[in-house]
Amino acid sequence: xxxxxxxxxxxxxxxxxxxxxxxxxxxxxxxxxxxxxxxxxxxxxxxxxxxxxxxxxxxxxxxxxxxxxxxxxxxxxxxxxxxxxxxxxxxxxxxxxxxxxxxxxxxxxxxxxxxxxxxxxxxxxxxxxxxxxxxxxxxxxxxxxxxxxxxxxxxxxxxxxxxxxxxxxxxxxxxxxxxxxxxxxxxxxxxxxxxxxxxxxxxxxxxxxxxxxxxxxxxxxxxxxxxxxxxxxxxxxxxxx
Amino acid sequence: xxxxxxxxxxxxxxxxxxxxxxxxxxxxxxxxxxxxxxxxxxxxxxxxxxxxxxxxxxxxxxxxxxxxxxxxxxxxxxxxxxxxxxxxxxxxxxxxxxxxxxxxxxxxxxxxxxxxxxxxxxxxxxxxxxxxxxxxxxxxxxxxxxxxxxxxxxxxxxxxxxxxxxxxxxxxxxxxxxxxxxxxxxxxxxxxxxxxxxxxxxxxxxxxxxxxxxxxxxxxxxxxxxxxxxxxxxxxxxxxxxxxxxxxxxxxxxxxxxxxxxxxxxxxxxxxxxxxxxxxxxxxxxxxxxxxxxxxxxxxxxxxxxxxxxxxxxxxxxxxxxxxxxxxxxxxxxxxxxxxxx
Numbered sequence: 039x040x041x042x043x044x045x046x047x048x049x050x051x052x053x054x055x056x057x058x059x060x061x062x063x064x065x066x067x068x069x070x071x072x073x074x075x076x077x078x079x080x081x082x083x084x085x086x087x088x089x090x091x092x093x094x095x096x097x098x099x100x101x102x103x104x105x106x107x108x109x110x111x112x113x114x115x116x117x118x119x120x121x122x123x124x125x126x127x128x129x130x131x132x133x134x135x136x137x138x139x140x141x142x143x144x145x146x147x148x149x150x151x152x153x154x155x156x157x158x159x160x161x162x163x164x165x166x167x168x169x170x171x172x173x174x175x176x177x178x179x180x181x182x183x184x185x186x187x188x189x190x191x192x193x194x195x196x197x198x199x200x201x202x203x204x205x206x207x208x209x210x211x212x213x214x215x216x217x218x219x220x221x222x223x224x225x226x227x228x229x230x231x232x233x234x235x236x237x238x239x240x241x242x243x244x245x246x247x248x249x250x251x252x253x254x255x256x257x258x259x260x261x262x263x264x265x266x267x268x269x270x271x272x273x274x275x276x277x278x279x
Numbered sequence: 280x281x282x283x284x285x286x287x288x289x290x291x292x293x294x295x296x297x298x299x300x301x302x303x304x305x306x307x308x309x310x311x312x313x314x315x316x317x318x319x320x321x322x323x324x325x326x327x328x329x330x331x332x333x334x335x336x337x338x339x340x341x342x343x344x345x346x347x348x349x350x351x352x353x354x355x356x357x358x359x360x361x362x363x364x365x366x367x368x369x370x371x372x373x374x375x376x377x378x379x380x381x382x383x384x385x386x387x388x389x390x391x392x393x394x395x396x397x398x399x400x401x402x403x404x405x406x407x408x409x410x411x412x413x414x415x416x417x418x419x420x421x422x423x424x425x426x427x428x429x430x431x432x433x434x435x436x437x438x439x440x441x442x443x444x445x446x447x448x449x450x451x452x453x454x455x456x457x458x459x460x461x462x463x464x465x466x467x468x469x470x471x472x473x474x475x476x477x478x479x480x481x482x483x484x485x486x487x488x489x490x491x492x493x494x495x496x497x498x499x500x501x502x503x504x505x506x507x508x509x510x511x512x513x514x515x516x517x518x519x520x521x522x523x524x525x526x527x528x529x530x531x532x533x534x535x536x537x538x539x540x541x542x543x544x545x546x547x548x549x550x551x552x553x554x555x556x557x558x559x560x561x562x563x564x565x566x567x568x569x570x571x572x573x574x575x576x577x578x579x580x581x582x583x584x585x586x587x588x589x590x591x592x593x594x595x596x597x598x599x600x601x602x603x604x605x606x607x608x609x610x611x612x613x614x615x616x617x618x619x620x621x
Binding site: 111112130138140141144146186 | 495498499501502504505506508509510511512513514515516517617
């Protein structure tokens with residue numbers, strides 16, 4: 039039986055009057071990349087935000103590394119070892135790239151070896167170190183957002199649509215970087231609509247629709263079964279390939 | 280390195296972009312230059328300019344805390360004026376206790392008395408700020424209308440408490456001898472207290488800039504002003520930061536109250552709410568959350584008020600509002616808006 043790092047059991051989340059997550063059951067094995075697929079509005083981003091405590095689930099349980107984390111404040115969840123790369127990247131535009139990275143190192147100091155690895159992974163981080171992050175391009179902001187998440191060793195990184203709005207060349211660079219990251223001990227839960235990127239990185243996959251997980255299995259199975267892809271994701275998948 | 284990595288290039292900003300970014304920095308010198316042309320007489324202009332800078336920097340002291348509270352906590356605190364009034368009254372009480380020092384001809388004793396009055400005011404208003412945030416503001420986070428109502432209520436309660444403790448009448452607050460009178464530069468007479476206020480305001484601005492730019496807490500405040508949710512996702516407890524900033528903002532208002540009280544030489548329970556119009560104008564001109572914008576806005580308001588009071592007294596009352604309208608037509612979010620990502 040796989041070692042499960044993150045488990046969601048019957049998670050419901052309401053945002054105002056809207057019932058977004060309607061009983062999400064999800065298991066993320068330790069190590070590798072788990073991908074969460076689904077059409078727009080299926081509840082993928084809400085799932086990540088619920089894990090981070092940015093939305094408080096109204097029912098259900100979330101267990102991380104053996105500890106129940108639903109209901110805990112976001113800083114405590116972060117310090118338990120979960121990093122979050124939001125869909126809007128969440129960079130601090132008024133701060134320099136270096137200041138963004140400094141804040142992300144919650145311990146107060148950045149490991150020089152890890153920093154040089156990141157700079158090698160994402161060269162713009164080194165080039166624009168003293169520039170305000172708001173002046174970066176969309177792809178560079180995404181690189182900064184991921185870099186912040188990995189400046190310290192984390193058990194789990196939640197990444198929300200890293201390819202969204204990026205040029206193909208930047209997506210390839212980002213995919214390469216995430217592949218290198220995958221080779222470390224970090225577990226990644228990736229929300230993605232670009233199936234090519236998801237397929238090349240994912241080990242396991244879960245598909246969401248209407249606030250529920252409607253399929254869970256290995257990425258290899260899903261990638262090999264066009265009929266299953268069509269049934270689960272239909273036209274929305276084709277659009278994003 | 281990744282085989283598909285994009286090679287980044289640094290491209291220098293164009294002169295037009297640099298000018299656009301630096302334009303707000305030129306406003307105060309340009310206004311001072313226009314003032315010189317309009318006033319004509321150098322000595323009068325120098326007197327008015329120092330008076331404008333002193334007034335502007337005292338408003339900056341009061342507004343700086345409000346803009347950071349606004350930016351970081353998304354709280355519209357109409358009760359900020361209460362801390363100005365309380366600060367002034369606490370300062371008055373301390374100066375009255377230290378009457379021996381304040382009436383002494385020794386400069387050091389005078390300055391020490393003022394310093395202790397400022398320290399006591401900041402400690403008391405910081406402490407009241409702690410209670411104000413916990414009891415009045417915390418239950419209404421995220422609800423602007425409720426914030427306006429409840430903080431206005433807090434202001435009224437504070438004013439009535441001042442009436443209970445210090446009485447309803449205006450109180451005369453005299454400056455120590457070493458801060459009275461004027462120094463003569465050529466033909467211009469410049470009040471010593473205005474020079475003192477300029478010095479305090481500049482020191483405070485430099486200190487605040489240093490804290491915000493060069494310390495970890497400052498980085499957190501700046502990051503929190505932009506995107507508090509992400510600061511939490513990085514593992515920081517932003518509520519503690521909120522409290523710290525609210526207390527610091529309240530303490531600064533207390534400092535501003537002492538300075539403003541010594542400037543006006545009369546203090547009332549309503550002095551805070553009266554000055555708040557100018558404080559809000561400065562915060563809006565500067566851009567929400569921006570210390571630099573607040574500083575420039577305060578200088579503009581101070582200089583324009585003094586120039587117009589001399590040149591066209593009937594227009595002086597509306598000049599600051601006209602200035603705000605002009606700035607907002609040019610930059611609708613203020614000179615240096617920081618709050619964008621909420």
